[in-house]
Amino acid sequence: MARFIAPASIEDYRTLAQQRLPRQFFDYLEGGAYAEQTCRENITAFSQIHLRQRVLKDVSERDLSATLLGQPFALPVVLGPVGLAGLNARRGEVQAARAAKAAGVAFCESTVSLCSIEEVAATDAQLWFQLYMLKDRGYAIELLQRAQRAGVDVLVFTVDLAVLGARYRDVRNGIAGSSGLRAKLSKVVDLLSHPQWLWDAPIKGKPLVFGNLAAAVPNAKSLPAFKQWVDDQFDPSVTWDDLNWLREHWQGKIVLKGILDPEDASIAASIGFDAIAVSNHGGRQLDNVEASIHALPRCVDAVAGRCEVLVDGGIRSGLDIVKALALGANGCMLGRAWAYGLAAKGEQGVSEVLAILRAEMDVAMALTGCRSIAEITPDILLRR
Numbered sequence: 001m002a003r004f005i006a007p008a009s010i011e012d013y014r015t016l017a018q019q020r021l022p023r024q025f026f027d028y029l030e031g032g033a034y035a036e037q038t039c040r041e042n043i044t045a046f047s048q049i050h051l052r053q054r055v056l057k058d059v060s061e062r063d064l065s066a067t068l069l070g071q072p073f074a075l076p077v078v079l080g081p082v083g084l085a086g087l088n089a090r091r092g093e094v095q096a097a098r099a100a101k102a103a104g105v106a107f108c109e110s111t112v113s114l115c116s117i118e119e120v121a122a123t124d125a126q127l128w129f130q131l132y133m134l135k136d137r138g139y140a141i142e143l144l145q146r147a148q149r150a151g152v153d154v155l156v157f158t159v160d161l162a163v164l165g166a167r168y169r170d171v172r173n174g175i176a177g178s179s180g181l182r183a184k185l186s187k188v189v190d191l192l193s194h195p196q197w198l199w200d201a202p203i204k205g206k207p208l209v210f211g212n213l214a215a216a217v218p219n220a221k222s223l224p225a226f227k228q229w230v231d232d233q234f235d236p237s238v239t240w241d242d243l244n245w246l247r248e249h250w251q252g253k254i255v256l257k258g259i260l261d262p263e264d265a266s267i268a269a270s271i272g273f274d275a276i277a278v279s280n281h282g283g284r285q286l287d288n289v290e291a292s293i294h295a296l297p298r299c300v301d302a303v304a305g306r307c308e309v310l311v312d313g314g315i316r317s318g319l320d321i322v323k324a325l326a327l328g329a330n331g332c333m334l335g336r337a338w339a340y341g342l343a344a345k346g347e348q349g350v351s352e353v354l355a356i357l358r359a360e361m362d363v364a365m366a367l368t369g370c371r372s373i374a375e376i377t378p379d380i381l382l383r384r
Contacts, residue, residue, distance in 0.1 A: 007344070010316045010337050013353055016344035017088070020197055022190045024173035025087050029339055031169035032283035038291065039283030042314030045291035049323045050382040054369035062365055063372045064358060065104075068331045069154050069253045069274055069308060071126060074104025075358055076325060076373055079350070080277075080312050080333030081130035081156060084223075086114025088343035090205030093120050096342050099350035101125035103358075108156055108333070109212075111143065112230055116211040121150035130156040130257070133242065134233045139216050144249050146212070153252045156277065157243075160258030162236040165285035175223065200346075240267060255310065257333075258285075260295050262302035269306035275330070276303065277310040282335050293324060300328030318360025322368070325376040 002015050018026050032039035066076035079100050086092040093107075093115040100107035101123055108128040109120050121127055129147040134140040147155065170176040174187045191198055210217055210226050217229045246254065256268045257277035268276050278299045280289050292313030300309050311324050312333035321332050337357070341349035365371070368380040 007352070008356070010340060010353060010356065013340040013344045013349060014336075016349075017340040020194065021088065021343050022194045022197060024175055024187060024190055026343075027169035027173050028084070028167075028175050029082075029088065029336060029343070031167050032287065033165035033167055033285055034287035036283060036287065038280055038287050038289050041291045042280070042283055042293070043316060044314075045293045046314055046316070046320045046323060049293065049327075051319065051323070051364060051368055052380050052382045053367050054380075055367075057369040059366045059369060059371055061371060062362055064361055064365070066331060066373045068106075068310070069255070071106065071153070073106065073126070073331075075321075075354070075361070076329075076331035077321065077354070077357065078106045078108055078128065078310070078331060078333045079338045080335045081108045081110035081113075081158075082335055082339045083110045083112040084114055085110070085339060085342060086205060086211070087201060088339055089346045090200045091115055091119070092201070092205070092342050092346075093211075094123060095347035096338060096350050097123040097125040097127065099338075099341075099347045099354065102351060103354040105354065106154070108154075109147075109152075111212055113211045116214070117143075117146050117150045117152070119211070121152075127152050128154040128156055128255075130158060132158050132161055132233070133235050133238045133246075135235045136216065136233060137245070141249050143212060148250075148252070154255060154274075155246075155250050155252060156255045156257050157246060158257045158281075159238075160260075160279070160281050160285050161234050162238065164231050164234055165281070165287075167284060240271070243271070243273075257310075257312075259299060260289060260292070262295075262298040265299040265302040265309075269303040273307055275308035275310055277312060277333055278329070279312045279333070282313055293320075293327065296324065296327050296329060318357040318362070319364045321357060321361055322364040322370075322376060323381065325373060326378055326381050328378075 066073050093113045097107040097120045106126040106128050108130050109117050110130050111132050129152045174183050217226050253274040255275040256273050258279050259265050259276040278292050278296045296311050308330040310331050310333050311329040324332050338350050341353035370376050
């Protein structure tokens with residue numbers, strides 16, 4: 001197995017995360033829908049976009065700061081929602097939020113975080129909150145009220161979960177609720193073979209409290225039992241008309257996450273949402289859909305400046321962030337990238353991942369002749 005004196009890239013942190021996590025939980029983090037083609041293409045699509053190197057420009061001073069949804073950030077980056085992040089490290093969401101605060105970026109708390117919104121808010125990070133449209137609308141309202149009391153100004157509303165995508169890795173490794181003695185023994189052996197993780201996350205971290213949903217699933221004593229309740233709550237009947245309900249119960253900014261088609265992007269902008277997040281859910285919902293970065297330019301054109309545009313999916317370097325900005329994104333949401341850092345080294349790992357991304361962005365901006373985020377335009381991309 002690879003060993004690093006000092007991990008240098010996001011891929012290095014991915015390797016460390018794979019070594020440290022039990023296979024069932026690394027596969028939960030890493031896996032996608034069906035054959036995982038979209039997962040792979042989210043990453044490879046960035047390699048098909050080339051930067052246009054420029055020289056002899058005064059780039060002695062560079063400013064990487066940005067404003068997203070009216071909030072100032074040191075980088076045009078948000079730590080996006082990652083479900084069950086507390087499985088990756090002790091009180092994982094809290095550690096990640098602390099790292100986000102130190103780096104001057106926002107942390108977006110998932111509905112299915114293992115640390116509650118109140119616990120994460122105590123870090124004093126710039127906090128966003130992600131919500132699914134639950135069938136239990138009363139509990140959804142309670143979550144919105146809790147987020148508002150916690151000081152959240154930006155709600156990220158995930159719209160690509162009418163039904164849950166089939167993730168074959170979760171079936172193979174028992175996360176999806178495999179039964180039988182052999183399956184149970186295999187999972188136990190997997191856990192016991194990772195003693196450092198076992199001591200840190202489950203024993204000291206006590207993750208199976210189910211954070212924001214503890215009151216809704218009080219009898220859940222296992223991850224499959226909790227997951228079953230969550231899966232049953234996804235509402236396939238939701239339409240654009242139901243978003244009026246959301247506006248009635250949330251007074252802050254709203255990002256619609258999971259937009260991939262320009263027609264949907266245009267609808268979202270026309271009915272007054274503050275931002276969209278161009279996203280295929282990291283390839284975890286419907287396989288064989290387009291890579292997010294390829295869908296981005298058409299969605300940007302479709303909203304025509306009527307709302308802000310974020311993007312996620314496959315971002316593994318600061319160069320990827322610069323490419324996304326050049327294609328019209330106002331900012332990027334990270335998922336697996338920060339979760340790798342968390343799994344590898346906790347809060348320190350997330351901080352180091354953000355530092356790597358910042359350094360890579362800085363170099364890419366300097367060598368494409370950009371002194372600020374505003375100067376990152378389509379002109380810095382090589383057209384073939």
